[in-house]
Amino acid sequence: MKNQKKKLSLAGLFFATVMAMMIASVFGTAIVAAPGIADVLTPQLQSLITPAVFAGVMTLMIIPHTSLPYFLSAVQVEVWQNTVEENLFKDNEFLLRSRNDNQYILGAKVVHIPQAASPSAVVKNRSVLPATVTKRSDTDVTYVMDEYTTDPRLIPSADTFELSYDKRKSVVSDDTQALSEVMADDTLIKWAPDHTVDASNFISATGTAKTAWITGMTGTRHTMTLADLRSAKKRLDVSLAPKAGRCILLDPDMEQDLLKDLDANQTAAYQAAYDIRTGVSGRLLGFDIYVRSTVLVYSSANVVNAYGQAVAASDVPAGLFWCDSRIALARIGVQMFQDMNNPLYYGDIYSFLVRAGGRIIRADGNGVGVITFGS
Secondary structure (H helix, E strand, C coil): CHHHHHHHHHHHHHHHHHHHHHHHHHHHHHHHHCCCHHHHCCHHHHHHCCHHHHHHHHHHHHCCCCHHHHHHHHHHHHHHHHHHHHHCCCCCHHHHCCEECHHHEECCCEEEEEECCCCCCCCCCCCCCCCCCCCCCCEEEEEECEEEECCCEEEECCHHHHCCCCHHHHHHHHHHHHHHHHHHHHHHHHHCCCCCCCHHHEEECCCCEEECCCCCCCCEEECCCHHHHHHHHHHHHHCCCCCCCEEEEECHHHHHHHHHCCCHHHHHHHHHCCECCCCECEEECCEEEEECCCCEEECCCCCECCCCCCCCCCCEEEEEEEECCCEEEEEEEEEEEEEEEECCCCEEEEEEEEEEEEEECCCCCCCEEEEECCC
16 A cells, blocks of 8 residues: 555656646746736846746646655655765775676676686797697686675654754664674675685784783784784785785784884884775885774684684684785675654664675685784
8 A cells, every 4th residue: 555655646746747847838938928927027037937947836836745755755765875875885995995796796696706717828939839729717706695784773753853963864874884894894704815725825923922902812912013014915926916906904903013013214104105085094015004993803723703703712813915806895785775654663764785795706815815813
């Protein structure tokens, strides 16, 4: 019944618009030329009363009352969806430093990435002819899209009148931040290197020991040093990863320990690269450095903790480094759901949904690594 009313309202809006345009085409200019009207209106005002303007006024007069709330509601949904979309990566800008795989999404659930096989062999001063012909056998890498949804949120009718602030705007802002954090946490785990695939992508921190800084861990952990960042650079160099687009994500403790290991000139260079618009905290050795509250946690056996897994006493913090052409992120835009003037809850109910997925592009893990902070 609700959907039927909505269709009738939209039909009424269309009918009112057509009727208003027809009336305006007949009477719009005639009103201006009517006896007495032309004497009262100035030439400037007469020029404003065109058939198009008259049609707009007539539309608002003819439009059925049931159409306007639904029309405004549709506009409101689009505005809020755009607001969430624009702020989805706020404080998690590092997610954008990846390859956009949206073009490979199939059925909003699976991403298929064509992956090229090894290039042809190159021979210097070839002496054997004819040369051996080989065929490149490309493979297809896939990963799934996960769905992230917020709990429905009620805005009581009384709150829209009694509060001194816009509660709807506050709710949308809070839920957007929560949606962003969960999506970022899960994406990081999908980007985490697998020790069984290539152990050389794991670099152990070498700094002095300090008390473990992540809740749930006990004992001491090594600190971050400039030498560790050099080791990460060397690993990417050896992997033939591109020089451009190198990034590293640290937590606040890791960044603080790294800064303590820099001299005055290095600190100045680091701070000069700070950019609040892109989320870059600093730049060293060709890395754009990002900082967020948490990054990754591995077990003492170098297995990444799953999303939502409790931190164990022996677990190890880890910072992620990568080349932005070696990791992928696919995402389907934010969808907003709303139930206005719900008779059971005496208010408006909102919720949001976004689909996203990601992975290391190459099956061999090339171009992605971690710095682990063991005991």
